[in-house]
Amino acid sequence: MNENDVVLLGRALREHGVAVTPAEVVAAVAAFAVIDQADREEVFLSLRSVFTARIDDFPIFEELFFRGLVFGAFLKNFVRDRDRAKPQSLFGEWVMAHLGRTWAAWASYRGFLYRWRLPLAVVISSLMFGLLHFQGSNTFGSWFVVGTTTVIGMVLAVIRYRTGRLGMAICTHVLFNTSGLVLALIFNGS
């Protein structure tokens, strides 16, 4: 990932309804220069604090980052057949630099990995998403959260793959976030 990808992420956010200003894109590039670029969590948190301006922007940002960039990079680099028509992935270089190269070399020789490349892409990108929700303490509760968010991430990644559209994943994400609220209203409403 490089500065160019940060700028493209800003543009993608604008396309999906987050009113990112040019000044914020400049700030995001500046932020990207002063953080640990190899730390995925830090990159995510930093860009989120610059690019979003309200809590309602969070699901859109999370989708563009994890399903759009991270999962998109996997799709572009390893699962090309169905996804060739999709736009170029922004994170390709970045993911490749970190774990992609070895995996790609493997995948081309080993039938097993070749056959399982799509599920692996779904699982690995979702694990990154799940681990981001780690609460910091080694207890059942926090691993439960990581587990459930990973599963949700997998569902969202599959939606993104099957529909080929990020918008669907964003809608599902927002729906999921609000469903908890609706359930609470139904069961505590009396």
Place this chain on the structure above:
Amino acid sequence: MREEVQQIKSLLEEQVYVTDAAVATALYLSMTLGKPLLVEGPAGVGKTEIAKVLAKALNTKLIRLQCYEGLDATTALYEWNYPRQLLHIKLDESSPTSEAEKEATIFSEAFLLKRPLLQAITEHGRAPVLLIDEIDRSDEEFEAFLLEVLSDFQVTIPEIGTITATHRPHVVLTSNRSRDLSDALRRRCLYHWIDYPSLEKELAIVHARVPAISETLSREVTQIIQQTRTMNLSKVPGVAETLDWATALVALNATQIDREVLDETIGCFLKDEADIAVFKAEPRVYADERE
């Protein structure tokens, strides 16, 4: 993780503030990029505490501007000390100084009452932490005025001239979302959202802030509070309430929470008659187990 971020995190933890990578990263960026940090979240989750702890950790001054409806630029920025000016004129009546000289004296810095924003700009020595608390309570006009100050960090006083900040203050704004802030302000700030903590995190906070509490009691307290948050209440208890309650229980030498203790101390975390009724009608936390 970047070393500086780790450093900020451990500095905050030294000040007994249980935090995570998100807060530390946001603070690091806010200080490095010189952008204000807007912190949003429900009441009582430790938004204001971020600024207080940051000031302590950096060993610098905390300047607080509490916002309220009707807060205007003069109360936030500066005022002339009118009674003192009057007295000075009175005392100075017989002196031979000219009119212009007299005027220059009474409009000098000695007669200036510095309000929080001007204080933050003129602070010498170290960059202070400027906390603009509950910005959502102020009017839109004030928000617009604030935009100007926060972008330039300079103030023009007609009688004195333009004062520019020697050290750019670290600005933290908090909001409870009682009113939607303008996009202009939001987009100029870094954004951070604090939610109610998870059970584990809240437990860690209780242990850090009320060290005298026992393991079983703290677990009971946080579990009840976490369950209370899922109820249909008008005022959901925040972390501040959890800590109040835990402190009260320790002061009462309670070893566990039975019905009697709960009745005595319920006011620590539920501040509304109707909410208490809702809580007491809830079988899973009140009626069954705590006979």
